Amino acid sequence: MIDEGVTAVLAARATTRNGDDSHTSGTGVRRNERTIRECTxxxxxxxxxxxxxxxxxxxxxxxxxxxxxxxxxxxxxxxxxxxxxxxxxxxxxxxxxxxxxxxxxxxxxxxxxxxxxxxxxxxxxxxLRNEIKKIEAEMWNLKVQGTDVVAYNQRFQELALLCDRCFP
Known part of the structure; x- marks a missing residue:
């Protein structure tokens, strides 16, 4: 019964739709398209x-x-x-x-x-190459301090972004 109702609604929608993508809401009123202007x-x-x-x-x-x-x-x-x-x-x-x-x-x-x-x-x-080496070393030696998994995860993500050579 639900399938029949959905099918009927879709069929009714298809007949009121003008067969094009005219941006109408089915009421004959044209919807405005957003125009994207160039950034200044x-x-x-x-x-x-x-x-x-x-x-x-x-x-x-x-x-x-x-x-x-x-x-x-x-x-x-x-x-x-x-x-x-x-x-x-x-x-x-x-x-x-x-x-x-x-x-x-x-x-x-x-x-x-x-x-x-x-x-x-x-x-x-x-x-700077020595700075990248320090970051890579920190990445490989990163450990959870106590139970602070959130801080570990945040630092891991920061280092992973910086070490794109290690993690493309």
Whole structure:
């Protein structure tokens, strides 16, 4: 009986549907489609991206990457603007490094770079090899302190993100 009722409702819905995907609610009233507009720099900055100075180390650089990617998604930042907007959050030695790179390859080439390529360049520059070795050693020697499994799990996840070479 329930199957028959469901089948009848679906059949009735199919006959009132105009046979197309016209975004109507079945009442003849057209639903509005959301249009996604291109992100502006102001939209990007309203999402409060992190700033990176270049002195913080691998942990903060990884967090900066993660926050940038979150801000890109939230603000609907198009691929062409990602490097341009992200590099506006660089400060101190990181900004000096970026300005030197842009001067060498020209601004047009520097800002045409893909986000993944910027991440690789920054990883090469700011992931110091001895710092990564310390993080890897901590990962392999990580132990639960007493019964604090939550703290162990949180630290394990943080280290796993940093050791993507160990855990691709």
């Amino acid at each position: 720099y102001q939209d990007f900055m309203k999402c409060q991206p992190l700033f990176f100075r270049g002195t913080e180390g691998a942990v903060d650089l990884t967090q900066w990457f993660e926050r940038m990617e979150t801000v890109f998604r939230i603000s609907n930042c198009i691929v062409e603007n990602q490097v341009k907007f992200a590099t506006c959050t660089l400060m101190g030695t990181a900004l000096t490094w970026w300005n030197l790179h842009a001067r060498i390859v020209t601004n047009e080439v520097a800002y045409a770079m893909m986000w993944t390529n910027l991440k690789k360049k920054m990883t090469t520059k700011y992931y």
